[in-house]
Amino acid sequence: MGVSEIQQQSLTSEKAKWMYQKMAEIRRFEDQVHETFSTGVLPGFVHLYAGEEAVAVGVCAHLDDKDSITSTHRGHGHCIAKGCDLKGMMAEIYGKSTGLCKGKGGSMHIADVSKGMLGANGIVGGGFPLATGAGLSAKLRKTGGVAVCFFGDGANNHGTFHEGINMAAIWKLPVIFVAENNGYAEATPFEYASSCESISDRAASYGIPGETVDGKDTMAVYEAAERAVERARNGEGPTLIECKTYRNYGHFEGDAQKYKTNEERDEHLKELDAIIRFRQHVLTTDLASEDELHSIDESVRKEIEDAVEFAEKSPMPEADQLTTDVYVDYQPGGEE
Amino acid sequence: MGVSEIQQQSLTSEKAKWMYQKMAEIRRFEDQVHETFSTGVLPGFVHLYAGEEAVAVGVCAHLDDKDSITSTHRGHGHCIAKGCDLKGMMAEIYGKSTGLCKGKGGSMHIADVSKGMLGANGIVGGGFPLATGAGLSAKLRKTGGVAVCFFGDGANNHGTFHEGINMAAIWKLPVIFVAENNGYAEATPFEYASSCESISDRAASYGIPGETVDGKDTMAVYEAAERAVERARNGEGPTLIECKTYRNYGHFEGDAQKYKTNEERDEHLKELDAIIRFRQHVLTTDLASEDELHSIDESVRKEIEDAVEFAEKSPMPEADQLTTDVYVDYQPGGEE
Amino acid sequence: MARKISFSDAVNEAMAITMRNDEHVILLGEDVAGGANVDHLQNEEAWGGVMGVTQGLVQEFGRDRVLDTPIAEAGYVGAAVSAAATGMRPVAELMFNDFIGSCLDEVMNQGAKLRYMFGGHAKIPLVIRTMHGAGFRAAAQHSQSLYGMFTAIPGLKVVVPSTPADAKGLLISAIEDDDIVIFFEDKTLYNVKGEVPEGHYKIPIGKADIKREGSDITIVAIGKQVQTALDAADKLAEKGIQAEVVDPRSLSPLDEDTILKSVQKTSRLVIVDEANPRCNAATDISAMVADKGFDFLDAPIKMITAPHSPVPFSPSLEDLYLPSPEKVIKAVAELIDDESIVAS
Amino acid sequence: MARKISFSDAVNEAMAITMRNDEHVILLGEDVAGGANVDHLQNEEAWGGVMGVTQGLVQEFGRDRVLDTPIAEAGYVGAAVSAAATGMRPVAELMFNDFIGSCLDEVMNQGAKLRYMFGGHAKIPLVIRTMHGAGFRAAAQHSQSLYGMFTAIPGLKVVVPSTPADAKGLLISAIEDDDIVIFFEDKTLYNVKGEVPEGHYKIPIGKADIKREGSDITIVAIGKQVQTALDAADKLAEKGIQAEVVDPRSLSPLDEDTILKSVQKTSRLVIVDEANPRCNAATDISAMVADKGFDFLDAPIKMITAPHSPVPFSPSLEDLYLPSPEKVIKAVAELIDDESIVAS
Numbered sequence A, B: 001m002g003v004s005e006i007q008q009q010s011l012t013s014e015k016a017k018w019m020y021q022k023m024a025e026i027r028r029f030e031d032q033v034h035e036t037f038s039t040g041v042l043p044g045f046v047h048l049y050a051g052e053e054a055v056a057v058g059v060c061a062h063l064d065d066k067d068s069i070t071s072t073h074r075g076h077g078h079c080i081a082k083g084c085d086l087k088g089m090m091a092e093i094y095g096k097s098t099g100l101c102k103g104k105g106g107s108m109h110i111a112d113v114s115k116g117m118l119g120a121n122g123i124v125g126g127g128f129p130l131a132t133g134a135g136l137s138a139k140l141r142k143t144g145g146v147a148v149c150f151f152g153d154g155a156n157n158h159g160t161f162h163e164g165i166n167m168a169a170i171w172k173l174p175v176i177f178v179a180e181n182n183g184y185a186e187a188t189p190f191e192y193a194s195s196c197e198s199i200s201d202r203a204a205s206y207g208i209p210g211e212t213v214d215g216k217d218t219m220a221v222y223e224a225a226e227r228a229v230e231r232a233r234n235g236e237g238p239t240l241i242e243c244k245t246y247r248n249y250g251h252f253e254g255d256a257q258k259y260k261t262n263e264e265r266d267e268h269l270k271e272l273d274a275i276i277r278f279r280q281h282v283l284t285t286d287l288a289s290e291d292e293l294h295s296i297d298e299s300v301r302k303e304i305e306d307a308v309e310f311a312e313k314s315p316m317p318e319a320d321q322l323t324t325d326v327y328v329d330y331q332p333g334g335e336e
Numbered sequence C, D: 001m002a003r004k005i006s007f008s009d010a011v012n013e014a015m016a017i018t019m020r021n022d023e024h025v026i027l028l029g030e031d032v033a034g035g036a037n038v039d040h041l042q043n044e045e046a047w048g049g050v051m052g053v054t055q056g057l058v059q060e061f062g063r064d065r066v067l068d069t070p071i072a073e074a075g076y077v078g079a080a081v082s083a084a085a086t087g088m089r090p091v092a093e094l095m096f097n098d099f100i101g102s103c104l105d106e107v108m109n110q111g112a113k114l115r116y117m118f119g120g121h122a123k124i125p126l127v128i129r130t131m132h133g134a135g136f137r138a139a140a141q142h143s144q145s146l147y148g149m150f151t152a153i154p155g156l157k158v159v160v161p162s163t164p165a166d167a168k169g170l171l172i173s174a175i176e177d178d179d180i181v182i183f184f185e186d187k188t189l190y191n192v193k194g195e196v197p198e199g200h201y202k203i204p205i206g207k208a209d210i211k212r213e214g215s216d217i218t219i220v221a222i223g224k225q226v227q228t229a230l231d232a233a234d235k236l237a238e239k240g241i242q243a244e245v246v247d248p249r250s251l252s253p254l255d256e257d258t259i260l261k262s263v264q265k266t267s268r269l270v271i272v273d274e275a276n277p278r279c280n281a282a283t284d285i286s287a288m289v290a291d292k293g294f295d296f297l298d299a300p301i302k303m304i305t306a307p308h309s310p311v312p313f314s315p316s317l318e319d320l321y322l323p324s325p326e327k328v329i330k331a332v333a334e335l336i337d338d339e340s341i342v343a344s
């Protein structure tokens, strides 16, 4: 975890604290959802991002509202890192009318287009073409924005990976493809399903740079993303970054995780933990003080409590919401 | 065009003559269809293989009926190289009841499953999963067979390329992926649409061997295919071979070919012509005599004439054929 | 009395039995076993399907016949098509029917058409098992009921069972069938238990089943909605109205005769289909009756379906989205022109 | 009298006009220009679409706005969806509607659902132009009419024009619409000429058009089959039967009122739809009338469609596959119960 020169230049104290805060928010948000889910209150499929915080935050640290991201079924972390409102997110997961999507989307479809968050996505591989299109749009509209596609190791074998990256490459679009290689797609190991050793090896197929970083080393992700975003903003085209990471929970809530070993879990949940490591880094490099981080921890705890309270107290959507928002200019009649 | 040792060992005089014959059949068949099409007799879209004979023949020289191939919209050459009946093919292109598919398929869907020819295909990229499945089937049924997927440079950017090859690779299936890079997909150059320099570069994504050969050098294709088929039969998994080639005619009959230059056409139709070069090779290496080749030319001419006559004289399918062959065990009622 | 097992176990049994009988039957799909290449698992599954429906099969048949695939629906469904064309009898699992978006070409343009395009010189003995249905709070991309889309495609057979016993007998028929069969399993039915015969038995594809006899009105219902119809019928019976509940069981082929005979008897028809309302199985059946059974009808044909909207996530909305016995009863009241039926 | 131009030119004009008015309108698809990166072509097209429909546009608008794509339907249709969600107004060309097999997810699970799943906080002003229809000897994978599949999907609008003037006015409406519109062009109509107004005009999506007035029977026909219906109507007129021909023009939304009013007037309905017969637009319209217009009907609702088979290649079979005026007349004769109509 050496402190390179680039990073010393680019990472301000303010940004470091923002990153720490976002990582803490993600972790606490997910731990909270995990706990609440176990009580049976939450509907549907929920996929938690805990453990992978360094990826979403290390990348989104370089983005602002004019930049877009596409996400996955495991999208809470991307949402938080891209600035989505925690209360609106939590309410959405509860299916409440105050949710970011009025309760119509749920965990797998949280979005906030105004923030450039183009949606969690229930379809594996769904994000590649969307990110490419957002990059095309940014280029044509000359916004200076970039698009980031977060995707899993499982998605790396879907046809849309190939089509999306190839198109971004031939058109030199400002897109960054960020693989979150957490070792498993559901219960299937990366090594079984993928014929490549590293996902970044596949960059060569598209004549673009590819690199693999320790995805639990926040600074490593941050630096790789910095290079890629700069390339994209300079009109040099896409980059593929593979972040080796690990999800702390199961594929979704309810997964017995028979495919994991105790050793790997222990290692990842303890010494390899991204937040512990980033905290250490920030302290060592004097980017923030113990006190500052402590007060962030406290405020995050409060934020999440508030979000839960907000979600719990919010009403469910009313019946008249069922067929609104299907079209812009008309509402299909119900069947009764 | 050096004569390597392998090739001297493997290419018998008999096989060389068979190859010459098949190449001549393809060329003459396609020239004939081109001519007939211009008279307005032939229905539909017709994509001609003339110019690319070395690929289909150089590969299929290593196959027999237990081996399968998948083909493309430009399928006549693959059909002939895999042993489909010329009369049945021609009748099919005319839409006659005596066609290989009873006139129901047409040029884009000629097939003869008994010969391992799993169909021309109107869907670009349609062949990748099918070839992988045929390879899986051969492996599970332990037939010793291999499957070959012929595909174009345009298809190389379709998602099925990625999915099919990845699956064949992880399961080490006996499949050979043969790119026919004729420089264009319809009116779009390979270099524009593909972010790779060579299609074979993409083999690295799948941890399999990839090589590029002069696809108009029959022996180069033959040798590359020999290595790949051996690898496949030995259970070592798939190979990707890119054959650089050229189509003598337009994308389909009726294409003005504005995207080609006169120089490239001249070069390809004359000094680079695969049949002229293979003829030369066969004579130089004494695999056949001038007389033998001449009599092959004559018999091929006769064969094609017979095929045309057969097709012309054959009847159109009867009305009762409209809804047969949809299901194995019942015939859906017509709407009158 | 036969033993009672769950819908999920019935489906599992059908696979186990056919796999024992014919070594060409293989399963493939995402995590149908799970844990491939995991040292401590070997021939032990990690999952046995996302809902556990294929549990135990890799233990019995090994990983060559219970094949975990990459997330590549076009790849493995297309592979299953040609494996079928070349001598295998695969059962491919498309985890959610919504994922047809990633492999429609392989089903519609390859699988369904090969036999016809090849002039009958091919057969594709393939089953695609897939999960459908709303009510699971799985939101818009994991809750659709797309059997109408498949019914529209010539060359496919489409089966939508509503009970464990039907599921088992129909799945055995599907696997032994020489055509492609798309086999729909409602995710909210998996835990429902019912009497299921032991061993090998077949229910023919293309035969509707009268789930309840009645003389006053015909209710044709699909999949899980058969239960909605039966619940409505129970309540109607309390009001003296005898509803006949017809379960088509397969939508392609459709057993037109059984439906028409019932309408001939009752003169009134309500169709319950939880799919979106346009170009769906409900309209298909209605149109068939409006043509061939017009003279039997004394009243309009009513359809109870989902509205023309994606499936909402929020439980409050999703419950409204689905058909219900109340909605069915309301439609019946309209047809019988007796509002008092709805009242209580 | 307005000038006469072809259907193809009418479509082309609609694109040119909207592109001039709004720089956010771009075209993308395979060979919409053709010849990208070819030295001697530059901003000159090689093709301008496989049927030449987009000819001249790259010359006027340049390659940034008339964008040739790789053969990657999921890629570029998906890209068009998010480009639309982020401020562009793309017109993506899916060369043949059959290729939806390669990009259904992008249309059905992304494009059509994003707005709803995002609680209304997104709009997708995207048009997908696509070719459909049999009769071109293009065989099973290039001849389907799949508008029923799209009509079934909430979130999409579906337009199927039958004349050059409708095509232009509807395509302008589609491009200026804030929802996804799937715009169907029958490949056998491209050379058909008709009067087409100059300049910018819109025909509203969701308004049917009565292509011929009549009082004895209603014929609802879709796309190219409007002409089949008109031909049948001419022959029926010779026998003294006045058929009203209704062209829905858009299937989603469907102008139910115009259809119902016509049936109210004529009491009889035939629907002509060249799609395969199951779960198609014909059954959809029939079922709508069998519900909401039942009391108007004096006879069964007949549907003239293709049979339940893939599109055959052979001309002799393909001609039988398609609806024809004769088939329509035969259906009318049945409904009016006068076999003498068919005789000559």
Ligand SMILES: Cc1ncc(C[n+]2csc(CCOP(=O)(O)OP(=O)(O)O)c2C)c(N)n1
Binding pocket: A072, A073, A074, A122, A123, A124, A125, A151, A152, A153, A154, A155, A156, A180, A182, A184, A185, A186, A251, C030, C071, C073, C095, C099, C102
């Ligand atoms: C097209 C498609 N196929 C399958 C699924 C079911 N599914 C949901 S998540 C998942 C695994 C994804 O693995 P990966 O991409 O590695 O992401 P991770 O869950 O590890 O973050 C699968 C198979 C899906 N949602 N979409």
Ligand SMILES: Cc1ncc(C[n+]2csc(CCOP(=O)(O)OP(=O)(O)O)c2C)c(N)n1
Binding pocket: B072, B073, B074, B122, B123, B124, B125, B151, B152, B153, B154, B155, B156, B180, B182, B184, B185, B186, B251, D030, D071, D073, D095, D099, D102
């Ligand atoms: C999925 C799909 N997309 C588009 C087409 C239309 N199309 C037919 S052939 C072709 C070009 C194919 O190019 P290539 O793969 O290089 O093969 P070639 O024609 O050069 O042999 C295209 C775009 C198609 N048939 N299928």
Ligand SMILES: [Mg+2]
Binding pocket: A152, A153, A154, A180, A181, A182, A183, A184, A185, A186
């Ligand atoms: Mg993963």
Ligand SMILES: [Mg+2]
Binding pocket: B152, B153, B154, B180, B181, B182, B183, B184, B185, B186
């Ligand atoms: Mg090519």
